[in-house]
Amino acid sequence: MKKKNKSLKFLRKRLLKAARDLSMRIFFAYDFRKEDLFNVLEEFLNTKKFSPEIKEYVLKVVNFYNENSQEIDDIIKSHLKNWRFERIGYIERAVLRLGVSELLIIHSKEESKELKDKEIRILFLDLLDLVECYTNSKLSVKFVNGILGKINKELEQNENSIRIGLTQ
Numbered sequence: 311m312k313k314k315n316k317s318l319k320f321l322r323k324r325l326l327k328a329a330r331d332l333s334m335r336i337f338f339a340y341d342f343r344k345e346d347l348f349n350v351l352e353e354f355l356n357t358k359k360f361s362p363e364i365k366e367y368v369l370k371v372v373n374f375y376n377e378n379s380q381e382i383d384d385i386i387k388s389h390l391k392n393w394r395f396e397r398i399g400y401i402e403r404a405v406l407r408l409g410v411s412e413l414l415i416i417h418s419k420e421e422s423k424e425l426k427d428k429e430i431r432i433l434f435l436d437l438l439d440l441v442e443c444y445t446n447s448k449l450s451v452k453f454v455n456g457i458l459g460k461i462n463k464e465l466e467q468n469e470n471s472i473r474i475g476l477t478q
Contacts, residue, residue, distance in 0.1 A: 323432070329367035330408065330436045332360070334444075336372060337404035347376050375411045382410045389460050401444045402454055409437050409458045417465045430462060 332354065340350045351372050355365060375382060386406050387395045398406070416429050434455070441447075441454045 325361065325363050326367065326432070327436050327439075329364040330433075331440060332364060333368050333371050333408050334401075334404050334437075334440050336368065337375070337407050338400050341403055342400050347372060370415075371408065371411050374415060375407055378411070378414070379407075382407060382414070385410055385461060386457065389457050399445065399450065401441065402450055405437050405441050405454055406457060409433065409454070410461055413458070413462055413465055434458065 336347075336350055336354050339345070339354070340347045343350070351368070355368070360368075383395065386403075390398075395403070412433055413430070416426055416433070419426065421429075437458065438451050438455055441451050445451075
């Protein structure tokens, strides 16, 4: 029974990582091509067969970002020091949008701090892995980690006042 639970956890982590990768590629294409987010989403979902779990995750995150895009971009902008939002690379911007969307979703959940912290650790590992994989730059990894770390710390301190996008 224990072995089955481990393989289920592993499968869930792999699905989540694949869903985050797909979400990041959708945000990248949306930004790079300057097209409608849902047209990009539909195109990606129609090019390959994805599991229902991956589709559900991607739809949740993309819908959340779409409903709160200005607020999410403003949160990112407010944490940039000596950088203009427009000058951030497409990959880094896509990962930041995905990361902030997920952080807001996680912090709005009615869960224990321990569960949230675990989710956030896994989120950071996946996102930083995506940055490294697609940019091959340790500087980009440090940049994204620094921005997301500051945003997460602020969200932890203000958890009771998080009110954006609670329409999950």
